[in-house]
Amino acid sequence: xxxxxxxxxxxxxxxxxxxxxxxxxxxxxxxxxxxxxxxxxxxxxxxxxxxxxxxxxxxxxxxxxxxxxxxxxxxxxxxxxxxxxxxxxxxxxxxxxxxxxxxxxxxxxxxxxxxxxxxxxxxxxxxxxxxxxxxxxxxxxxxxxxxxxxxxxxxxxxxxxxxxxxxxxxxxxxxxxxxxxxxxxxxxxxxxxxxxxxxxxxxxxxxxxxxxxxxxxxxxxxxxxxxxxxxxxxxxxxxxxxxxxxxxxxxxxxxxxxxxxxxxxxxxxxxxxxxxxxxxxxxxxxxxxxxxxxxxxxxxxxxxxxxxxxxxxxxxxxxxxxxxxxxxxxxxxxxxxxxxxxxxx
Amino acid sequence: xxxxxxxxxxxxxxxxxxxxxxxxxxxxxxxxxxxxxxxxxxxxxxxxxxxxxxxxxxxxxxxxxxxxxxxxxxxxxxxxxxxxxxxxxxxxxxxxxxxxxxxxxxxxxxxxxxxxxxxxxxxxxxxxxxxxxxxxxxxxxxxxxxxxxxxxxxxxxxxxxxxxxxxxxxxxxxxxxxxxxxxxxxxxxxxxxxxxxxxxxxxxxxxxxxxxxxxxxxxxxxxxxxxxxxxxxxxxxxxxxxxxxxxxxxxxxxxxxxxxxxxxxxxxxxxxxxxxxxxxxxxxxxxxxxxxxxxxxxxxxxxxxxxxxxxxxxxxxxxxxxxxxxxxxxxxxxxxxxxxxxxxx
DNA sequence: CTGTTAGCGCTTTCAT
DNA sequence: ATGAAAGCGCTAACAG
Numbered sequence: 001x002x003x004x005x006x007x008x009x010x011x012x013x014x015x016x017x018x019x020x021x022x023x024x025x026x027x028x029x030x031x032x033x034x035x036x037x038x039x040x041x042x043x044x045x046x047x048x049x050x051x052x053x054x055x056x057x058x059x060x061x062x063x064x065x066x067x068x069x070x071x072x073x074x075x076x077x078x079x080x081x082x083x084x085x086x087x088x089x090x091x092x093x094x095x096x097x098x099x100x101x102x103x104x105x106x107x108x109x110x111x112x113x114x115x116x117x118x119x120x121x122x123x124x125x126x127x128x129x130x131x132x133x134x135x136x137x138x139x140x141x142x143x144x145x146x147x148x149x150x151x152x153x154x155x156x157x158x159x160x161x162x163x164x165x166x167x168x169x170x171x172x173x174x175x176x177x178x179x180x181x182x183x184x185x186x187x188x189x190x191x192x193x194x195x196x197x198x199x200x201x202x203x204x205x206x207x208x209x210x211x212x213x214x215x216x217x218x219x220x221x222x223x224x225x226x227x228x229x230x231x232x233x234x235x236x237x238x239x240x241x242x243x244x245x246x247x248x249x250x251x252x253x254x255x256x257x258x259x260x261x262x263x264x265x266x267x268x269x270x271x272x273x274x275x276x277x278x279x280x281x282x283x284x285x286x287x288x289x290x291x292x293x294x295x296x297x298x299x300x301x302x303x304x305x306x307x308x309x310x311x312x313x314x315x316x317x318x319x320x321x322x323x324x325x326x327x328x329x330x331x332x333x334x335x336x337x338x339x340x341x342x343x344x345x
Numbered sequence: 346x347x348x349x350x351x352x353x354x355x356x357x358x359x360x361x362x363x364x365x366x367x368x369x370x371x372x373x374x375x376x377x378x379x380x381x382x383x384x385x386x387x388x389x390x391x392x393x394x395x396x397x398x399x400x401x402x403x404x405x406x407x408x409x410x411x412x413x414x415x416x417x418x419x420x421x422x423x424x425x426x427x428x429x430x431x432x433x434x435x436x437x438x439x440x441x442x443x444x445x446x447x448x449x450x451x452x453x454x455x456x457x458x459x460x461x462x463x464x465x466x467x468x469x470x471x472x473x474x475x476x477x478x479x480x481x482x483x484x485x486x487x488x489x490x491x492x493x494x495x496x497x498x499x500x501x502x503x504x505x506x507x508x509x510x511x512x513x514x515x516x517x518x519x520x521x522x523x524x525x526x527x528x529x530x531x532x533x534x535x536x537x538x539x540x541x542x543x544x545x546x547x548x549x550x551x552x553x554x555x556x557x558x559x560x561x562x563x564x565x566x567x568x569x570x571x572x573x574x575x576x577x578x579x580x581x582x583x584x585x586x587x588x589x590x591x592x593x594x595x596x597x598x599x600x601x602x603x604x605x606x607x608x609x610x611x612x613x614x615x616x617x618x619x620x621x622x623x624x625x626x627x628x629x630x631x632x633x634x635x636x637x638x639x640x641x642x643x644x645x646x647x648x649x650x651x652x653x654x655x656x657x658x659x660x661x662x663x664x665x666x667x668x669x670x671x672x673x674x675x676x677x678x679x680x681x682x683x684x685x686x687x688x689x690x
Numbered sequence: 691c692t693g694t695t696a697g698c699g700c701t702t703t704c705a706t
Numbered sequence: 707a708t709g710a711a712a713g714c715g716c717t718a719a720c721a722g
Contacts, residue, residue, distance in 0.1 A: 013500030014666070017419070019699055030709050035701060043707055060495055065475040066415050067699035070714050074362070074411050078455065078476075086444055087649070089634075092437035099431055099458055108476070110423065111456050113444055130410040131423075131453070150405055155358030263634075271638050289434075289608075289634045293616050304432070321359070364715055375693050380717060388691055412715035415698050 018059035027055035038063055069132070075155075078108045079314065080128040082138040084116040090263070090286065090303055091139065094161060097307025098137060105315050107134065118142040129156065135314045140165050157317035161310045163206040164327070171317065173310040173328045177207050178214030180299040180332035184259050184283040185218035187334055191344040193257040193281060194224055199244045199269055200261025200285075203233035211261045211285060230255055241268025249277055256345050257281035263288050270296070279343040287335070297340030301332040363404035372400035383408050414477070420500075423453045424659065425473040427483040429461040435608070435631065435648055436484065439506060442652025443482060450660050452479065463487040474501065480659045485510050502662030506655045508551040509672070516662065518655045518673045522552050523559030525644040525677035529604050529628040530563035532679055536689040538602040538626060539569055544589045544614055545606025545630075548578035556606045556630060575600055586613025594622055601690050602626035608633050615641070624688040632680070642685030646677040 020031040020038075027034065029048060036044050037052040044052075055061075069076050081098055083091045099109045112128060114120045121142040128136065129151070136151070136158045145168035148158055158165070160172040181198070188196050198215045200208050212233065219227050229251075232244035239247070241260065245268070248255055258273075258280055260266040266284035273280055284291075287300035309328055334340075365376040365383070372379065374393060381389050382397040389397075400406075414421050426443055428436045444454045457473060459465045466487040473481065474496070481496070481503045490513040493503055503510070505517040526543070533541050543560045545553050557578065564572050574596075577589035584592070586605065590613070593600055603618070603625055605611040611629035618625055629636075632645035654673055679685075 014498045017499055020701095021699080031699085032701075032710085033708060035699095036708085039701085045707065048707085060499070062471070062475050064415075064419055064477060064699050066411055066419050066421065066477050067714090068701075070409075070411050070415055070698090070716090071700050071702080073714075074409055076411065086441035087438065089434050089437065092434060092440075093432065095437075095456070096431035096458075099456055100460075103458065108455050108457060108473075110453050111440065111444055112453060113441075113448065115445075126407070128453075130407050132409060132411050153358065153360045154362055154405070267635060267638065270635065274638060290612060290615065290639075293612065293619065294635075294639060365717095366715080376715085377694080377717075378692060381692085384717085390691065393691085409715050412698090413717075415700090415714095416716050416718085418698070 017064075018056075018061040019064070020061075022059055023052060023055045023061050026059060027051045074132045076132050076134050077106055078110050078131070078133050079135045079137060079311075080110045080112055080125075080131075080133040082112050082114060082121070082124055082128070082136065084114050084139055084141045086111070086113045093303030094307040094310075097302075097304030097309075098311045099307075100304070101308045101311035101315070107315070114141055116141065122147050135159070135318060137161060137310050137314055139163060142166075145170070152321055155321065157314050157321060159310050159314045159317070161306060169325050171313050171326045171328075173306055173313065173330065174210075175207065175301055175306065176329045176331050177210030178217065180285060180301070180334075181211045181214035181259060181261070182218040183214075183332070183334045184285075184297075184299050184340070185215055186221075187336070187340060188257045188259070188281060188283065189218065189222045191281070191341065193345060194222070195230065195253060195255040196224075196257045196259060197230040197232065197248050197255035198227075198259050198261060199232045199241050199248075200265050201232075201234040201241065203235060208233065208261050215259060233261075241265040242272040243268075245269050245272035246276070249280075255280065256343060257283075257340075260284040262286055266296075266298075281340055281343045283334070283340040292337055295338030297337045298335055299332050300335050301330055306330050362409070363401075363406040364409070365406075367404055368397060368400045368406050371404060372396045419477045421477050421479050422451060423455050423476070423478050424480045424482060424656075425455045425457055425470075425476075425478040427457050427459060427466070427469055427473070427481065429459050429484055429486045431456070431458045438648030439652040439655075442647075442649030442654075443656045444652075445649070446653045446656035446660070452660070459486055461486065467492050480504070480663060482506060482655050482659055484508060487511075490515070497666055500666065502659050502666060504655050504659045504662070506651060514670050516658050516671045516673075518651055518658065518675065520552065520646055520651065521674045521676050522555030523562065525630060525646070525679075526556040526559035526604060526606070527563040528559075528677070528679045529630075529642075529644050529685070530560055531566075532681070532685060533602045533604070533626060533628065534563065534567045536626070536686065538690060539567070540575065540598060540600040541569075541602045541604060542575040542577065542593050542600035543572075543604050543606060544577045544586050544593075545610050546577075546579040546586065548580060553578065553606050560604060578606075586610040587617040588613075590614050590617035591621070594625075600625065601688060602628070602685075605629040607631050611641075611643075626685055626688045628679070628685040630677075637682055640683030642682045643680050644677050645680050646675055651675050 020034045024031045024034045034052050037049050102109050112124050114124050118141050139162050140160050145165040148168050158170040164172045216227050260269045263286035284298045287298045365379045369376045369379045379397050382394050447454050457469050459469050463486050484507050485505050490510040493513050503515045505515055509517045561572050605614045608631035629643045632643045
C-alpha cells in the first residue's frame, strides 16, 4: 500500500504563492472576507470587494483548490480514466468523448495508462484513489476487479468501458459487439456468400469473443454450421492477420468473404488481399481514416459516444450511488462502401 | 477570477473514509506512527508496524494525498496537458508520449481541452493552476500567453508543444516543419518535377506557415521562383483541399506533383486524385493509418516523441526553473512508398 | 522508538 | 457586513 513518493525533485519557487491571508493583509480585511469575495458571496460591500480584487490581482492570487477540497471532505473535481494502451486511437476517441462530457460538469479528466499490464492496474487505480479522484472510469484489463469492492460505499463510483468488470458490481458501457458482426455477416449472406471467414486476435478479449459470437449466430441462422474452419482467432504473438488470410486463401474451398474483428486485423487482411485476391469481399470492424476514400466497408460506431455515455453514467452516479448496476450498449452500424459488396458468388 | 464551483451534486458517502487517526485508534498508536508506517519509515518496531498495517487493511485506509500535498506546500504530482482539439489523432499520440514519460517520474497527466476556442484557453489554464498542477504542457491556441508571465517564478514550468508561445518566454518543442516539406519537394525535384503544388489549410497556423516556407525554399533552390501560383492555402471554411486540387488540375499547365501540408489536406487531395488524376505524384505531411498499404509517400515523424520530449523538458524544469528557454525541434523524415515516385515528367 | 504540537490554505460555525 | 476560532488529514519539528 505505501507507494514510494514521486522521484522528481523540488525546486523551491523564487516567490511563494499568495494566500487569502496575504490578500487580506494588503486589502486591510480578514482572510474570511477575501474568501467571501473569491467565492462570490453577496454579503460584501462593493468597495471592499473592489479593494480585495485589486489586492488579489496585485499579488497574483490564485485560490488553492487543494485546500478547498480538503476542507470540503476531500472531494475533488477530477475523474480518472484508466486505459490499457494509450496509443490505440480507439481509446483516444473514447477519452475525447469523456473529456468533453466531464468538462460540461466542471470536471477534469486524469488519464492514466496501465501499459496493458494487468498487474499494474491495481497499482495505478490505488494511486488514483489516493489522489481522491471523484470517480473512476476504466477499461478493465486485470482478471479481477474485486479490489474495488467497497469503493461505492466510500463514495467513488466506478464505470467500466468496453468490457464489463470481473468480480465487481459496477456500471458498464460496451459496444453491441455481437450485433455488429452479425449485421455484417447477414449482409454478406444476402449477397450470396456462404464461405465467410472471421479473422481476429487476440482471441481472449471480451469484445472479440462477443464479435465471434455474432458471426457464428448469423451464419447459423443461414444454415451454415461448420464455422470453425473459417475462424482465425490467434492469440497475441501468434500468426498475423495477414498470414491468416494467406492461409485461408490456400484452402481447397477458400472463403469468398472475410470479416475482420478489429482495426488491427483489418490492416493485416487488407495488406494480404491487395497482394493476391482483389475479389474477396471484405468488411472490417472499427472504422478508420480514409476507409471511405478506399471504399472499405466497415462496422462502425462512435467511440466518442462510448466515452460520453460512460461519463454521463458516472456523473449521475455522483448524485446517487444506490440502485442496481446499469449496463449500456452502444449500437454499431454497417457502412457499405464497396469492399463488402464486391465478389459475390 | 472567481470561478463558479462545479455544478455536480454531492452524495454523502454511506461510510466515511478512514484517517490516520482512525487507524491509530484501532491499532492503539498515534496518528504519527501510522504515518511513519505508511511512509515506510524505518524507525518503527516490526510488531507495531504489523499491527498498524492490519488495522489499515481492516479500515480500508487509503492515505489522503490531498492533505499530504497541502502539507508539502501544495505541490502535486499532476501535470496538465492543454490541447485545442482532442479529437485530432495527432494530439492523442502526443498525449500518449507525454503520459508515458510522466508516469516514469511518478506524475499523472490531466488532459484538458479548449475546444479550439482561443478565449477559453486562459480560463482552462487558470482552473488548472488553481488545482496546483505541478507543470503545464500546452499547445498554444490563444494569440497571447502573457497571462502566464510569472508562473515560472511561482514554481510552475510551462512548455509549449507544436507551436511556440506568444508574448511569453517558455520552453517549446516543435516539429522540423520547414525541413519536412523541403525534403519532400527536393525529392520531387530530383525526379524531374518542377510544377509542384502545395495544398494546406488553414493558412494562419504556425506549423503551416513553416511548412510553406520549406516548400518555397526548396523550390527556390531549384530555380523555381513563381511558386505562389501553385500554393493553395485556404482559410478555415474556404475551399476544401479536394476543390483546390480540381482547381489546380484545370490549369493550363497543371502541377505534376502535389504536396499536402497536413493529414486533413492529404485526405482531400487523395479523394480528388483518385477521381481524376492517378498519375500526379503525391506526398503528404503527417503519416496515417494504412498509408503503407496504399503506397502513399509521406513526411512522417513520431508524435509520441514530441510528447516525450516535452515531458522530459518539463520534468527537468521542475528541478531547475532558471536558465534561458529551450527550443527543441523534432525531426521529420520522408517515407517513399510509391505515390511520391510516380508520374515523373 | 513513539507521541505532542503546530500548521499547510481554506471554509464553516458562531460572534460581533 | 465582517472577524475569530476551529478543523479538514496530513507530516515536519521537536520532545520524551
